[in-house]
Amino acid sequence: MENMYKIEIVLGSLHTEALLEILNKKGISGYTIIPHVKGKGDRVEYDGLGLNDAFSNNYIIIVVDEEILQKVKEPIRNFLSKYGGACIISDCLWLKQ
Amino acid sequence: MENMYKIEIVLGSLHTEALLEILNKKGISGYTIIPHVKGKGDRVEYDGLGLNDAFSNNYIIIVVDEEILQKVKEPIRNFLSKYGGACIISDCLWLKQ
Amino acid sequence: MENMYKIEIVLGSLHTEALLEILNKKGISGYTIIPHVKGKGDRVEYDGLGLNDAFSNNYIIIVVDEEILQKVKEPIRNFLSKYGGACIISDCLWLKQ
Amino acid sequence: MQLDVLVNNLLSAPVLFFFLGLIAVLAKSDLEIPQPVSRFFSIYLLFTIGIKGGEELAHSQWNAEVFLSLLLAVFMSAGVPLYAYFFLRRKFNSYDSAAIAATYGSISVVTFISAVAFLKEVNLDFGGHMVAAMTLMESPALIVSLFILKNTIKSDSAESKVSWAKLLHESLVNSSVFLILGSLFVGIVASEKSHNELAPFTEGLFKGFLALFLLDMGIVAAKRISALAKGGVFLISFAIILPLINASIAIILSYFLGISHGNAFLLAVLSASASYIAVPAAVRLTIPEANPGLFVPMALAITFPFNITLGIPLYYFITQALWT
Amino acid sequence: MQLDVLVNNLLSAPVLFFFLGLIAVLAKSDLEIPQPVSRFFSIYLLFTIGIKGGEELAHSQWNAEVFLSLLLAVFMSAGVPLYAYFFLRRKFNSYDSAAIAATYGSISVVTFISAVAFLKEVNLDFGGHMVAAMTLMESPALIVSLFILKNTIKSDSAESKVSWAKLLHESLVNSSVFLILGSLFVGIVASEKSHNELAPFTEGLFKGFLALFLLDMGIVAAKRISALAKGGVFLISFAIILPLINASIAIILSYFLGISHGNAFLLAVLSASASYIAVPAAVRLTIPEANPGLFVPMALAITFPFNITLGIPLYYFITQALWT
Amino acid sequence: MQLDVLVNNLLSAPVLFFFLGLIAVLAKSDLEIPQPVSRFFSIYLLFTIGIKGGEELAHSQWNAEVFLSLLLAVFMSAGVPLYAYFFLRRKFNSYDSAAIAATYGSISVVTFISAVAFLKEVNLDFGGHMVAAMTLMESPALIVSLFILKNTIKSDSAESKVSWAKLLHESLVNSSVFLILGSLFVGIVASEKSHNELAPFTEGLFKGFLALFLLDMGIVAAKRISALAKGGVFLISFAIILPLINASIAIILSYFLGISHGNAFLLAVLSASASYIAVPAAVRLTIPEANPGLFVPMALAITFPFNITLGIPLYYFITQALWT
Ligand SMILES: Nc1ncnc2c1ncn2[C@@H]1O[C@H](COP(=O)(O)O)[C@@H](O)[C@H]1O
Ligand SMILES: Nc1ncnc2c1ncn2[C@@H]1O[C@H](COP(=O)(O)O)[C@@H](O)[C@H]1O
Ligand SMILES: Nc1ncnc2c1ncn2[C@@H]1O[C@H](COP(=O)(O)O)[C@@H](O)[C@H]1O
Ligand code: NA
Ligand code: NA
């Protein structure tokens, strides 16, 4: 088992691709996306309702080591400040196969 | 970055609105809902199957500070003891924009 | 409140039943499944796209105590090494009803 | 000839697809209908029943028999829980008893549809107001059951919070009732041209979507049936005997009130049917203490298949004997 | 007779279902259309409009009037943001103004469908190329709005990144435009036999799916309407006045360009309509600073219902007065 | 005239929508069919094929040719993996070879549908039992492939666990097979009246849903195609040559067994087709070591489009030359 960091990002569905492109360039080894997530924060409510994806969030989970964490922190912050969304970081153990 | 607490609640879909109403009154600043979640605990299995939402869970994530955490703990406990569901709490860092 | 461990597993949808069967035998008290999750790791991309479930992940959350954690760690590792997937473990507090 | 009617009913495509769904689960097939698709089927069915019901309502005469049958509908929905609850209390706690009573006082839309298809098969007329009668039966049972529950258990903090205004409101706007009522209204005001334009959708596709919806119901019924094991023989007998009692009462009352054959038959079927969609959802909210592993599978996995296979022909034979 | 037309329009099944959706939310019903089902409805509608539009296009004559009306379509979509933006800037910041301007320059497919149904009701002809005209109006407004935005705000790092090539590309391949264009193409090349085979799907089901889609739109419109409260009277008046201005300009220009009655009416409706599906999604990507709580509900909850209830008959009366 | 047949096939609405789906992804459009909607399409198609196949089966004669063609169907499905596996082992490891062999021994329902539509276009008869033949071909290939795999690799702990009983069971109840078999059964026992009532659903909507399903397949195929890059020319040639070999063997055997023209053609198409829904799912479970980035895109993105565009006319020309 390895000590890692778990980054969780809630982000408008339409912006996910752009963020992942940035993070892939920084060297993340993988990601998990839970689509069709609803939520409410400071901005408009994301009720996940019909017609288009403009009001639907993705929940993105990225497990990284300390080094990558430091590399991606700022880009995520910048991205979210432009496009909205929330991000939390916590410790975890990665069960290596 | 700020030290915060992450509250995760698994709750029957039909009861989510009522719980959020209670928590909004206690001053939470936002929430995220993952709908159509399945699960099994002590009570009936939530298989998420058709017809209605009576057998489908929501996964609710709420990031709060220490003060709000203390305010919402008891209301959540009471609510879950009446309507079923599970709740876990953990530390996290909130990446401020 | 009780100190517990949160096990999070990302696993191909088709393999979930088999893993849960194994873990139920080890004595887990419940589980939560978020279906239709997308992701990318070392293996093929899970884009969650149509036709069948072969390219769709489940996100499985299992809260356990220390004793069960020790019992399930190896079985999970073995299972994932055969069928792919990822697993992380973290601390949490279980809000007892 | 009577056997013919029974066999034809059993071999109709929708009934067969219900059993196909049951078998799928028992044979451990991975066949599943995704929830949004299942919702689409039920939206389609409610929409269509409303539109067609509205069309028929617009053309139907309003006479004493119509009012009597609407009244009897409400009476049955409100009355069933009254005796069912006390019957159930011998084996179950108050919460489960109230939940099951509410379930059996209310109705099943698909059972009603099967009964209407059956009537068309045997060429028996019925009133255009019967869809309205069905809608009227959706909610009274839950209200009565909650009333009984509140008055039999010592009202402590939690239970005393039942808000009757909220409950009445909820019973009018819950999605099934609202969609049928709304479509009924559109069906009433829509022009004949409008109905003709909608017909390929509402009439043309009806049997197909009904068959697929029943496939789904069969799957869900089979998945829930294991939860019944604990309830044992009592539960299963109850889930068959209560419909028989309810149907009998509806038939007797219809007979003495002079209600026509077709309408009496439909009232019997409605009284015998139990809700497995709208009421269970409402019960989860209003009686969270009740075990959904009881009231849902009883209605869905025992009473529903009983009614659409044996119950409907049986109620028909009884009414036929009395009315002709 | 003129009142008849208005009333018939208000009592058509799709319009009634839109209001049913509104009422569902206002009455706090839990009626909801799951998102995948909602997508299915819109895929069906775009597919059908494309196929039928292609069939008509294949049979239509290409003359000067056709080219003029296509040109006017693009002109209106590109022109509306030019005056709308500066009008809006009096009350809103640059981002919101550009977003709203893009929304109103673009079009609403369902409004167009309602207008076509209306034309059939009043027996007025229109050109087979009008679906193409509609498609041409989807994107210019966003491009023009972004252009204005970029030139009015001091271009700092973020904004200067607008890639026009990417934007043009995006405006051709966004899912709505792509599906209509593709289906249009299939509709053009498909044989008559093919069209006949598709007819039960495309023609038979159209009204039914349209009614269900409008039910969904009503629900979503009502859920978003509360966000408008902050904007107040100005916002709501704007959402009605701008369509009237746009329709008037389209009518006047059509008149002087010698465009036929039916086509002029459709161009008026298209100009008056505002996008609430494709453009809002594109605006979220290109102008993330704009508040979606403004431009979506304005188009969906005010302009759309205004157009399909009062706007369409009104534009028809005006064109009728001018053309006959 | 032969070119006509080819061109007509290429310009049929479903084929065009497959290419539209491909182009959508290549042009980076965001057009996507939500998974539940995609499931609904395939449930509809399997339901309809089963019902219609059952109807035809009920009316078809059982003679020696019918039994021979059913036998040949099973023989082809079981036989293909036998030679395909050893051919594949030259380039791939045992796991991937077995997975690809299973994929190509099994069949594609949509390819079969396209072939049936083609037969109707060219007015050639075929037997009502061919849907049954198709269903029989779903599973043998996987069983044979697993058998080969188990006997060629040194059986260590994991692999030796293959439970043949479980596998046989699984191959009968996997959702596609189960739904077709069940619908086939309902189609056989349903009355003519029942079939007529279902016809607007099963027949009326077929082409429309098929076109939308192919749009989805085109999108998924294009998204998966990049994974093929590593396999290179060998993979792509294999995905075209193997179908040609399989079809040729099926044609030769059919010819010598005296199978009729239409049935021989369908057996050739079935043998040439490869599974991209049912078998890939089963392979993920039974051969988790195999790379799904190989066997899925080969079947879906190369073999499927090859068959429905060029393969079907080609197999037809060959059989036509031999049979007439
Ligand atoms: N305190 C919170 N707890 C959980 N989720 C949050 C919280 N605040 C914001 N979010 C999520 O982040 C999304 C974007 O937040 P915002 O940009 O503040 O509107 C919301 O739609 C929520 O899903
Ligand atoms: N040990 C556990 N780990 C993860 N989820 C759980 C656990 N126990 C219960 N749950 C979730 O909480 C829901 C309600 O639990 P219960 O009220 O105990 O039936 C279940 O349907 C599960 O989704
Ligand atoms: N670093 C990571 N962070 C988050 N999720 C991951 C990560 N690596 C892998 N995953 C998830 O685990 C699944 C299986 O991983 P793998 O077996 O490595 O392809 C992927 O589809 C992702 O959903
Ligand atoms: Na009843
Ligand atoms: Na416009």
Ligand code: NA
């Ligand atoms: Na094959």
